[in-house]
Amino acid sequence: MSALVAFREVDFAYPRPERARARRFAFERLTFAVDAGEIFGVIGPNSAGKTSLLRLLTRVLAPAGGEIQLDGRNVAAIASWELARQVAVVPQEAPRPFPFTVEQLVLMGRYPHGPGRYFESAADAAAARGAMAATGTLPLAPLPLEQLSGGERQRAMLARALAQEPRLLVLDEPTSHLDLRYQAETAELLRRLNRERGMTILLVSHDLNLAAELCDRLLLLHDGRVVRVGVPGEVLDQALLEGVFGCRVVVDKSPSGRPTVQLAWATERR
Amino acid sequence: MTDRRRLVVSLVVLAALLVAIACVALFVGGAGLSPRAVVRALTGSADAGSVESIITLGLRLPRVVVAALAGGALAVAGVAFQGLTRNPLAEPSVLGVTSGAAFGVVLAQIAGLGASVTDALAVAACAFGGALLAAVTVYAIARSPGGLVIQTLLLAGVIVGIFFSSAITVVISIVDVDRLGGVVHWLLGNLSPVPAGSLAVFAVLAAAGFGLVLASARELNLLALGEEAARQLGVDAERLKRRVFLAAALLTGTVVAFTGPIGFVGLVVPHVLRGVVGQDNRLLVPTAMLAGGAFLLAADTVARNVVAPAELSVGVISAFCGAPVFVWVLRSRARAAA
Numbered sequence: 001m002s003a004l005v006a007f008r009e010v011d012f013a014y015p016r017p018e019r020a021r022a023r024r025f026a027f028e029r030l031t032f033a034v035d036a037g038e039i040f041g042v043i044g045p046n047s048a049g050k051t052s053l054l055r056l057l058t059r060v061l062a063p064a065g066g067e068i069q070l071d072g073r074n075v076a077a078i079a080s081w082e083l084a085r086q087v088a089v090v091p092q093e094a095p096r097p098f099p100f101t102v103e104q105l106v107l108m109g110r111y112p113h114g115p116g117r118y119f120e121s122a123a124d125a126a127a128a129r130g131a132m133a134a135t136g137t138l139p140l141a142p143l144p145l146e147q148l149s150g151g152e153r154q155r156a157m158l159a160r161a162l163a164q165e166p167r168l169l170v171l172d173e174p175t176s177h178l179d180l181r182y183q184a185e186t187a188e189l190l191r192r193l194n195r196e197r198g199m200t201i202l203l204v205s206h207d208l209n210l211a212a213e214l215c216d217r218l219l220l221l222h223d224g225r226v227v228r229v230g231v232p233g234e235v236l237d238q239a240l241l242e243g244v245f246g247c248r249v250v251v252d253k254s255p256s257g258r259p260t261v262q263l264a265w266a267t268e269r270r
Numbered sequence: 271m272t273d274r275r276r277l278v279v280s281l282v283v284l285a286a287l288l289v290a291i292a293c294v295a296l297f298v299g300g301a302g303l304s305p306r307a308v309v310r311a312l313t314g315s316a317d318a319g320s321v322e323s324i325i326t327l328g329l330r331l332p333r334v335v336v337a338a339l340a341g342g343a344l345a346v347a348g349v350a351f352q353g354l355t356r357n358p359l360a361e362p363s364v365l366g367v368t369s370g371a372a373f374g375v376v377l378a379q380i381a382g383l384g385a386s387v388t389d390a391l392a393v394a395a396c397a398f399g400g401a402l403l404a405a406v407t408v409y410a411i412a413r414s415p416g417g418l419v420i421q422t423l424l425l426a427g428v429i430v431g432i433f434f435s436s437a438i439t440v441v442i443s444i445v446d447v448d449r450l451g452g453v454v455h456w457l458l459g460n461l462s463p464v465p466a467g468s469l470a471v472f473a474v475l476a477a478a479g480f481g482l483v484l485a486s487a488r489e490l491n492l493l494a495l496g497e498e499a500a501r502q503l504g505v506d507a508e509r510l511k512r513r514v515f516l517a518a519a520l521l522t523g524t525v526v527a528f529t530g531p532i533g534f535v536g537l538v539v540p541h542v543l544r545g546v547v548g549q550d551n552r553l554l555v556p557t558a559m560l561a562g563g564a565f566l567l568a569a570d571t572v573a574r575n576v577v578a579p580a581e582l583s584v585g586v587i588s589a590f591c592g593a594p595v596f597v598w599v600l601r602s603r604a605r606a607a608a
Contacts, residue, residue, distance in 0.1 A: 058502045081504030088502075095496045097356060099549040108492050112504040118488060118552060119274050164503075 003033035004071055004168060004200050005057065011065035012056060025049060027056075027224040029066065034168075036071075039194050039201045041215035043208055043235075045245050048221040050204040051092075054170055057202075058089055070168070084112035088161035092172040094145060094153040102148070102156045103141040106132055109163030131162035135189065150177035158186070162193070169193065171203040175210055187214050208261040212236055213254065220244060232259055277553050280546070284560035288338060291564050295334050295571045300578045301325045332463035336472070337570045337584070338563035340461065340529045341539070343476040343521040345562025348536020349554045350483045350518035353490035354511060357420050358541060358599055362401075362522040363533030363592075365423075366430030370404025371397040371519075371526035372457065373434040373441075378527075379453055380445050390468035390527070394475055398523035404430050405519050459532035459585020461570050468528065475524040480559055482517035486510055487551040532566070532585045534592020539565050541595050 013026035027049060034040040042050050055061040056068060059075055068075045070086060078086075088109070098105070109131065110124035120128075132138040135155045140148060145156060154177050161169060174190070175183040187210065193199045205211045211218055211232070218235040220227040222244045228235050236259040238251045248264035297308050303322050310316040311326035344362060351360040351367075362368045374396035383389040383396075411426035412418050442453065464472060483490075489510045492500045497507045525532065539562045540554060547553040569587040576582060 055498075060498050060501055079504075080501065080506065084502060084504035089499070091496075091499055095494060095499065098494055099544075100491070100494060104491070104550065105495075108495065108503065111488070111492055115504060119272075 002036055003069075004036040005034040005202065006069040006072075007032050007053075007056075007066070008069065009066040010056065010063045010068060012052065012061065012063045014052075025052070025224060027052070027063075030224065030226065031066075032219055032226055032229055034200060034202055035217075036167075036200055037194070037198055038216040039190065039203070039214055041211035041218045042202070042204045042221055043206075043211050043218055044221035044227075047223075049224040050221060051172060052224075053221070054089065054172055054202075054204060057170065058087060059083065081112040081115045084164060084166075086166055087168045087170060088164035088166035090154075090158050090161045090169070090171045090174060092176060094157055096146065098145050101142055101144055102132070102137055102159075103128065105145055105156055106137070106141075106159045106163050109160040112164060127165060128159075128163045131159040134162055134193075135159040136185075151179060151182045154178060155182070155186070158189075166199070168200045168202060171201070171205075173205055173207075174203055175205070175207060183210065190214060208236060208241075209254070212258045212260065213256065236261055273550060273553065276547060277556065280553065280557045281560060284557055284564060288560050288564040288567070291567045291571065292334050292338065295337070295567055296326060296330050298571065298575055299325070299330060300574065300581075329463050332466075332469060333461055333570070334567060335469060336464050336529060337461050337567040339472060339476050340525045340532065341535055341562040341564070341566025341569075342559040343479060343525045343562070344532065344535035344566070345539035345558035346480050346483050346536075346555055347518045347521040347525075348562075349540045349551060349558045350486075350490075350514050350521070351536065352540060353493060353551050354514055354518070355418050355420075355423055356494055357418075357423065358544070359420075359424060359537070359596065359603075360427075361534065361536040362518070363431070363531065364537065364596070365405065365408050365427035366432075366434065367401045367404045367408070367427075367519060367522050368526055368531040368533060369431040369434035369438075370407075371401035371523040372531040373437050374398070374400025374403075374523065375456075375527050375530075376438050376441050376453060379456075380441060387467035387471060390464075390471045394471065394524050394527040397527035398520055400434070401519040401523035401526070402516070404434060405515060409515075455583075456530040458583035459530040459588070460583050461529050461566075464528055472524060472528045475520060479517045479521035479524065480555075482513055483521075484555050486514050486517075487555045490514065490551040530583075530585065532588055534588045534596070535562055535566055537599075538588070538592050538595045541599060 007030050009029040009031055010027055011029060013024065025047060042053060044050055052061065056063055059080065070078065075083060106128045107120050107124065110120050110127060113124065114121065132141060135158050137156050137159045140152060140156065145153060148156065175186055178186060190201055194201055215232060217230060218232050219229045220235050227244055228240060236251055238249060241249050241261060250262045250264050252260045254260045297305055303325060307322035308326050311322040316323045348361045351362065351365060352358050375393055378393040378396040383393050408423065408426045408430050412423035489505050492503055492505050493507065493510065500507050539558055543554055543557055543561055547557055566584065570584040573582040573584045573587050
């Protein structure tokens with residue numbers, strides 16, 4: 001398999017810490033690759049750099065050194081709307097205030113396919129309907145986004161990203177607002193998109209078990225450094241996780257044979 | 271109904287409304303012309319020097335055009351500021367931009383600029399500069415790492431507005447009374463007939479501002495997603511903000527230069543329109559141009575006639591309409607946030 005996304009020795013540092021006491025965060029020579037067609041998970045503790053990594057990939061942030069490639073091309077050289085046709089992002093939070101309806105939100109995902117158009121075309125409308133159907137948000141189409149529950153909002157945001165018809169779908173904490181049932185449905189939907197449309201999926205998550213269950217490979221990130229990349233069984237190693245997260249964990253196996261990680265509640269923290 | 275259809279229907283209805291109000295404005299007034307006399311003047315069958323021709327073609331018609339242009343420009347500026355700040359309360363006068371523009375005009379007037387076409391351009395440039403200065407100041411005060419905080423934005427607008435109003439007072443106090451001319455009257459917001467050449471300058475500048483906002487309407491919608499998400503969809507957010515900011519300041523400055531500081535049109539008109547055509551800026555921007563014109567024309571017609579033969583300033587009427595709408599929007603947002 002060829003790499004769809006490649007970070008090559010990427011250097012990046014925020015100009016100054018947002019809080020005076022916070023440690024300065026930086027990537028130094030960050031290198032990894034996401035293969036075309038895989039589900040790739042980025043895990044790690046808070047402030048490991050997970051969201052910064054997504055921002056670098058989508059050019060919200062610019063690296064100080066090194067290169068980020070999409071399909072062999074430096075993303076810095078790709079027009080922003082062209083990049084948006086390849087890479088769609090589902091953010092952690094829905095925007096607020098947001099006065100538009102679900103349908104209007106999803107149609108916004110069509111912008112990169114015709115940035116010069118005043119109104120969307122019939123093909124745009126069809127793509128938006130397809131994205132809403134795939135996420136079960138079609139019945140919500142005429143409702144204002146702000147009236148929806150957290151889970152419905154998240155699915156509407158996912159529909160907007162699907163309307164972009166991207167090759168790479170990037171999700172930042174995709175299930176943080178979802179109850180168990182929608183977590184399961186979202187996981188199933190992501191699997192289906194991956195299998196049936198060959199969509200490459202890059203997800204960032206705190207939920208180690210979701211990542212283990214869903215992802216082909218995981219990247220464990222700590223303080224801006226790659227600790228380990230590999231299949232979930234290799235990365236979710238008890239000693240490794242305890243070192244990175246600084247707490248006792250129990251690694252077990254789920255019925256599907258994937259690893260599961262739990263806090264070792266009974267023992268004292270180190 | 272598709273968006274395109276809804277836009278066409280709305281534009282047709284609003285154009286009809288604008289024409290109807292314009293007719294009323296042409297036929298009523300302190301001079302007490304008979305409808306027949308007005309028709310004679312409009313069709314050109316009256317003498318060029320006759321009373322009905324002078325009043326209808328020389329006074330009322332230019333005033334109708336100025337009102338329609340000014341109202342449309344202010345309403346579009348309101349939609350633009352609301353899209354930029356993601357807040358329906360943002361509006362040129364609330365943000366202090368109108369006061370900034372007024373300061374620029376006062377400076378231009380005491381410098382002795384008159385009504386010729388080049389002078390009109392210079393006055394408009396001063397107003398644009400003042401508007402831009404005020405807008406940038408408010409934006410800089412209200413900006414924080416998490417985006418624009420709405421309370422801060424509104425307070426910053428109030429403060430900047432007070433500052434420029436005080437600056438105007440200072441200028442008026444220290445300058446010779448005879449050099450002030452009509453400044454005090456003008457400061458109340460006034461639609462007096464503008465000479466044809468200056469009117470053309472007004473129309474061109476307003477059209478430029480309108481065109482810039484219209485061309486940015488779809489991107490303004492995407493800005494509601496947040497700047498980061500908009501950029502991830504391919505919008506050049508910084509360029510978009512600069513462009514819309516400049517356009518809104520240009521629209522505000524131009525109107526202030528030719529009519530004085532008229533407030534609240536950019537608040538009232540978009541608020542009513544949102545209830546009719548929805549939140550889509552692609553529908554709001556073009557309909558605001560017509561609806562704003564209709565609103566200010568109606569307000570001016572009332573101002574001209576309600577205390578005839580004296581005249582109220584149109585700014586008073588628009589503020590009387592605007593203040594309750596401001597309170598209404600503020601309260602309903604407070605309820606929604608609770």
